Amino acid sequence: MAEKPPAPGFETLAIHAGAAPDPVTGARSTPIYQTTAYVFDDVDHAASLFNLQTYGYIYSRLTNPTVSVLEERVATLEGGRGAIAVASGHAAQLLAFFSFMEPGDQFIASNKLYGGSITQFGRSFKKFGWDCVFVDADDPENFRRAITPRCKAIFVESLSNPTGVIVDLERIAGVAHEAGLLFIVDNTMASPFICRPMRWGADLVVHSTTKFLSGHGNAMGGVVVDSGRFDWAQNDKFKALTEPEPAYHGLRFYETFGDLALTVHGHAVGLRDLGATMAPLNAFLTITGIETLPLRMERHVANAQAVAEHLERHPAVSWVAYAGLPSSKYHALARKYLPKGAGSVFTFGVKGGYDAGVALVEAVELFSHLANVGDTRSLIIHPASTTHRQLTTEQQIASGAGPDVVRLSIGLESIADIIGDLDQGLAKAMRS
Amino acid sequence: MEHESYSDAYLRGILNGVRTIAMVGASEHWNRPSFFAMKYLQDKGYRVIPVNPQAKGEAILGEKVYADLAEIPDKIDMVDIFRRAEAVPGIVEQAIEKGAKVVWMQLGVRHDEAAAKAEAAGLKVVMNRCPKIEYSRLNGELAWSGVNTGIISSKRRKL
Numbered sequence: 352m353a354e355k356p357p358a359p360g361f362e363t364l365a366i367h368a369g370a371a372p373d374p375v376t377g378a379r380s381t382p383i384y385q386t387t388a389y390v391f392d393d394v395d396h397a398a399s400l401f402n403l404q405t406y407g408y409i410y411s412r413l414t415n416p417t418v419s420v421l422e423e424r425v426a427t428l429e430g431g432r433g434a435i436a437v438a439s440g441h442a443a444q445l446l447a448f449f450s451f452m453e454p455g456d457q458f459i460a461s462n463k464l465y466g467g468s469i470t471q472f473g474r475s476f477k478k479f480g481w482d483c484v485f486v487d488a489d490d491p492e493n494f495r496r497a498i499t500p501r502c503k504a505i506f507v508e509s510l511s512n513p514t515g516v517i518v519d520l521e522r523i524a525g526v527a528h529e530a531g532l533l534f535i536v537d538n539t540m541a542s543p544f545i546c547r548p549m550r551w552g553a554d555l556v557v558h559s560t561t562k563f564l565s566g567h568g569n570a571m572g573g574v575v576v577d578s579g580r581f582d583w584a585q586n587d588k589f590k591a592l593t594e595p596e597p598a599y600h601g602l603r604f605y606e607t608f609g610d611l612a613l614t615v616h617g618h619a620v621g622l623r624d625l626g627a628t629m630a631p632l633n634a635f636l637t638i639t640g641i642e643t644l645p646l647r648m649e650r651h652v653a654n655a656q657a658v659a660e661h662l663e664r665h666p667a668v669s670w671v672a673y674a675g676l677p678s679s680k681y682h683a684l685a686r687k688y689l690p691k692g693a694g695s696v697f698t699f700g701v702k703g704g705y706d707a708g709v710a711l712v713e714a715v716e717l718f719s720h721l722a723n724v725g726d727t728r729s730l731i732i733h734p735a736s737t738t739h740r741q742l743t744t745e746q747q748i749a750s751g752a753g754p755d756v757v758r759l760s761i762g763l764e765s766i767a768d769i770i771g772d773l774d775q776g777l778a779k780a781m782r783s
Numbered sequence: 784m785e786h787e788s789y790s791d792a793y794l795r796g797i798l799n800g801v802r803t804i805a806m807v808g809a810s811e812h813w814n815r816p817s818f819f820a821m822k823y824l825q826d827k828g829y830r831v832i833p834v835n836p837q838a839k840g841e842a843i844l845g846e847k848v849y850a851d852l853a854e855i856p857d858k859i860d861m862v863d864i865f866r867r868a869e870a871v872p873g874i875v876e877q878a879i880e881k882g883a884k885v886v887w888m889q890l891g892v893r894h895d896e897a898a899a900k901a902e903a904a905g906l907k908v909v910m911n912r913c914p915k916i917e918y919s920r921l922n923g924e925l926a927w928s929g930v931n932t933g934i935i936s937s938k939r940r941k942l
Contacts, residue, residue, distance in 0.1 A: 359935050363935065364935070367935045367936075367937070368931075368935065369926060371923070371934075371936055371937070371938075371939075371940060372937065372938070372939045372940075373939075374923075374939060374940045374941070374942050375942065377939050379937075399822065399826075402813070402814070402819075403819075404818075404819045404822055404823065405822070405823055405826065406919055406924035406925065406927050406928060407924075407927065408927065414927060414928065414929070416927065418929075419926060419927050419928070419929050420926075422929030422930075423926050423929060423930060423931055423932065426929065426930065426931040427931045427933075431931060432930065432931055433928065433929050433930040433931060434929050434931075435929060436929070599814070600813075600814045601814050602814050606816060607816045607819065609890040609891065609913065609916075610890075611916070611928070611930060614928060614929055614930060615928065618928065618929065
């Protein structure tokens with residue numbers, strides 16, 4: 352048997368995975384297939400497509416050639432088997448859980464998640480009868496203690512937004528797999544360049560591609576990546592994939608598609624019925640963004656490290672929560688799981704509390720005051736007055752978004768300009 | 784040969800080299816995985832001869848069904864096994880007898896002893912894979928479903 356060539360490096364995959372020159376025109380960049388539907392060759396071809404017996408495009412709610420390139424690229428970078436791209440990160444979480452949850456089912460999540468995810472899991476998911484139990488992820492045993500017979504999955508963020516909490520992925524994966532549960536990791540804040548959750552046991556990885564993957568603050572999107580390694584038939588918890596699907600004439604996804612089961616199900620059932628499709632233009636922008644992901648992430652983390660070190664010495668700052676600092680209690684976990692740097696989003700406490708936080712976001716010039724992260728531009732927000740204002744004060748503090756907390760997403764501008772703008776903003780905030 | 788993973792060149796060599804495939808365990812029911820694979824492989828130009836004692840004498844997708852490999856009058860290049868692992872050794876014996884060049888066991892089917900026997904007789908072996916999925920992976924169609932195909936190339940693919 353021929354020797355296998357070495358696997359291509361991450362930078363090569365970020366540019367090439369999923370994309371090839373267009374077979375008809377030779378176009379090198381991935382074309383934007385701005386079409387809703389695709390013609391069938393004949394009735395038999397149409398029937399085969401609707402029966403999932405052959406490959407091809409039917410309708411862009413399910414699949415689209417531009418979106419497929421993005422799906423393969425992210426699946427490859429995460430080391431997964433396949434992926435489903437959707438309209439946003441929230442849609443990715445909805446589709447991931449929709450693929451196996453039933454009314455009355457439960458899953459366990461870290462209590463230090465992006466505030467929007469706590470609201471989605473804790474409130475809106477209740478309308479489907481899905482019960483989310485939040486636990487403190489600092490102790491992996493807290494997940495084990497929360498498991499009930501109706502529990503199906505454990506959900507964490509690899510690098511938590513905005514608190515910089517890093518969870519022990521390997522140990523939590525162990526807890527999940529001992530109980531036959533699916534382990535889902537949101538890898539948005541780290542990106543696959545910095546953290547590879549599937550190496551540590553993640554079964555599914557979800558992303559808001561809106562952040563570092565697209566990277567330029569110009570395209571909404573989300574993605575669910577399946578490792579292809581989870582045995583859906585090991586217990587009776589995942590019947591949507593193991594039992595006959597009436598809408599496909601009794602087809603069993605796991606038996607028919609093996610390790611592609613969730614990827615096929617996510618398109619053929621998930622996108623068919625939830626309809627949270629990614630637009631082809633957004634897929635194109637995200638594909639283009641990913642091509643420079645390794646270069647951007649290197650600069651993002653270098654700039655973030657410099658800003659964090661500067662703020663830690665700043666007289667107007669009471670604390671800095673950045674896992675790249677030796678003072679962080681997550682520093683050791685960061686070195687294990689995020690060896691290339693602790694990301695570029697972190698929080699710090701401004702002396703003077705809520706009012707000083709509000710004054711700072713209004714005083715900065717270069718930083719953009721907005722509710723996003725993972726942009727080429729440096730971004731700033733005061734979570735207690737914006738992203739986390741739907742939460743109670745207790746929830747705000749529990750998720751690391753108390754009154755004095757300011758969140759930064761450090762961009763790619765000149766480091767002296769980033770630090771200079773924060774310094775002048777902090778000086779104004781202290782005077783006010 | 785180790786059977787944890789296969790190079791693209793090995794699988795391409797097999798799929799480009801065979802024309803006639805005997806599919807053991809082919810089902811006459813359209814929603815069964817074997818029917819999916821048979822229909823797809825026919826569309827790609829392979830002749831697929833179904834083997835299934837329960838459906839002997841009937842036709843699946845226009846091909847007459849045989850009870851076992853020995854009954855098939857035509858030459859067979861590859862035997863594709865859609866049966867449980869316990870059934871594999873007997874099928875491999877017949878495949879060797881019949882002069883097949885390849886034994887292919889479907890997703891979830893693996894029998895290392897039978898594989899070693901086939902290899903000793905000069906046959907190539909693939910286990911725990913689906914020829915439909917591998918054909919589509921190597922020829923671009925699987926990527927349409929958002930799957931990591933492992934293919935990296937800046938060559939323009941032939942239509």
